[in-house]
Amino acid sequence: MWLPLVVGVDGSPSSLSALDWAVDEAARLSLPLHLVHASMGPEDDVVLGTPEAARGKADALLASAVESAHLRNPDVKVTVEVVDAAPVRALLEGSHNASALVVGARGHGGLEALLLGSVSLAVAGRALCPVVVVRDGTSAPPEGVPHRILLGVEDAASSSAAVEFAFQMAEVRGQGVDAVTAWCCPALTSAAGPGRDAQLARHAETQLDEALHRSESKHPMVDVRRTVARGxxxxILLRSSATTDLLVVGARRRRGRVGILLGKVNHAVLHYATCTVALVPQWETPEKL
Structure with a gap:
């Protein structure tokens, strides 16, 4: 990692939580912060007041954010940018030049019952870099719980980027990695039984070993615990999210595809995990398309 951590700032409590998280991580990773504010509303053609008023509000908001960042850690370099675009477009543009994009789980939008705002969801499903979604009050696991990174692994092909991201973060933080993979027996099969279950479990163990092998070799000081669970x-990840401060999962990306590209597990952890979630894009090769 060497590009800045890009943080979406809109003045909401969630964006302030995201800023605090990003300041701490930037200090650990020796990275600069780049704060981005969108001067337009949720729709590209809706300007928040007159251009002059919107710019003044944006400048004041970013100045306050910079002050907060420096109070939290004066050694972190901070730059700012006001983008004349709607929030999703502004943040996606920022993802082109970022080690990771950090956003709050909710912005200023309505529908408070939703656990993840529409901007955060759209960015998580389309960004080119890892997206970290910070939920209010999730800066640390409960007292007495060891600080370890929870890593959801599907297989080597679809999880390699997420695995490496988790190991890099763990190494810098001085934490371990709890790598989890799940397996289940198909509902309709004539081969169900203990033998079939054992075969599926062994296959999942092999897939997990293959997915972790390269990053374990690159980061030998990171302590790794493996969990292969049926279900x-x-x-499994949602239950485990209660005892960690960071959950890392992969998010498949297909070149040439438009729209939000998130799987069922991605959606679930973004909406319901009780910790900060990092979605790391995994670009599929042409052969898999």
């Missing part, structure tokens, strides 16, 4: 990956 739904979504349910």
């Amino acid at each position: 739904s990956a979504r349910d």
Whole structure:
């Protein structure tokens, strides 16, 4: 990592939580922060007041954010940018030049019952770099719980980027990695039984070993714990999210495809995980398309 951490700032409590998280990580990673504010509303053609008023409000908001960042850690270099675009477009543009994009789980939008705002969801599904979604009050696991990074692994092909991201973060933080993969027996099969279950479990163990091998070799000081569990990956990760401060999962990306590219597990952890979630894009090769 050497590009800045880009943080979406809109003045909401969630964006302030995202800023605090990003300042701490930038200090650990020796990276600069780049704060981005969108001067337009949720729709590209809706300007928040007159251009002059919108610019003044944006400048004041970013100045306050910079002050907050420096109060939290004066050694972190901070730059700012006001982008004349709607929030999603502004943040996606920022993802082109970022080690990671950090956003709050909710912005200033309505529908408070939703656990993830529409801007954060759209960015998580389309950004070119890892996206970290910070939920209010998730800066640390409960007292007494070891600080370890929770890593959801599907297989080597679809999880390699997420695995490496998790190991890099763990190494810098001085933490371990809890790598989790799940397996389940198909509901309709004539080969169900203990033998079939054992075969599926061994296959999952092999897939997990293959996915972790390269990053384990590159980061030998990171302590790794493996968990191969029967059941739904979504349910297992959500339960485990209560005892960690960072959950890392891969997010498949297909070149040439438009729209939000998120799987069921991605959606579940973004909406319901009780910790900060990092989605790391995994670009599929042409052969898999």
